[in-house]
Amino acid sequence: MTGTRTSTEVGLSTDGLTKSFGGVRAVDAASVTFQHGRINALIGPNGSGKTTFFNCVTGMIRPDSGTVDYRGTAITGRAPHRIAAAGIGRSFQLCRTFGRLTVLENVLVAQRDRSFARLLRGSRSAEDVDRARGWLHRVGIDHLEHAEARDLSYGQQKLLELAGVLMAEPETIMLDEPAGGVNPALIDRIADLVRGLNAEGRTFVIVEHNMELVMSLSDHVVVFDRGRPIADGPPDDVRTDPAVLEAYLGV
Template structure:
């Protein structure tokens, strides 16, 4: 499903973080959202996922208006996300972290055991897919930053979103892990998931993205395939000041 925003605006006091953003992220593609620090990328993510309410504008996913809806409603509509500063449940094991994404499905179903075999196997298969199954029993707080990043992604995947928003997936991870994350995104995309990635690592962005949107001062200044973006003078200007 297409994720679109129209005239999205968010100000914090006198600072306008997003200034009437009209953006379209295409389904089935790896979309990237790039821009200089402070250009409003994370605020844009937060508005789209309901973490903060926009002052104006709309967020539409497929044919569903998600503007200002609670984050759990957005998640249940099929939009998952990770955070810029990776967030896991620190005193829960890796497996519990992933199982926490299972939807209870009503009060009575919510009283069913969280330890059902089928769900454990599904959670474990995600941990395996991300290469951290050996840490299933470790508390998340004992894991390294990179492992926590993978765990956070495993939790998001457990909820089976059709669209995944990744906020700086390469931030603070080593080159080997960076490769794994890039490969994983391409594999998951090939299976039908749409990605929107905020990222500063241009090598990663250019290698895995199909479509790039460039933000500057809270609004998109360019959009297109990587080759086009790389040659765009407005983008060079925003990034390099030339």
């Protein structure tokens, strides 16, 4: 665990956030606070509403009720590009890359002022290309810049998606299962990247099922069950919380 940061400044928060699909309430009046400048984790059993919560926060779906605030500014219901412009970037549970574009082109498209038309016209500055190559180097796949994204392994696609997120220069990064389907060596690389980027000032909110990774990486953990938070705090406190043990183990 990092253990060196003591800031409790509020970063991303929700109040009464709710989203239903038919008769199923996926997010149930969830009021959550994530700490700015820290590595926050959002965990919970399958079907507990974590990804739906992410989608409501980042504008992919509109919540039925409740509010989302980012560093004191209401962002509830904004379009995804406007939330990105506010300083929040995200990855997805299933990688979203453009298979027929090269690795370098994927990162260039991910700029905050991205435009397919600009890319297809070859309208890309040397500065943009250098910055994209810098992020590819940072995540360790710069040697693949001319490969098409569809030819990458799944783990390499995860790294490519992260490079694209970083290209937009977000202040807060929300990662949805970054270790899912990834081999242990690559999980270690992703963890090191998160620690390094956090040390440089970026906030993280991470949905993850790999409990070893969560407990070793996070400063602050929020636990969801049935669409709402049931516990939050430092990893060592959360792992022994009776409500968490009941949600996961039924004990």
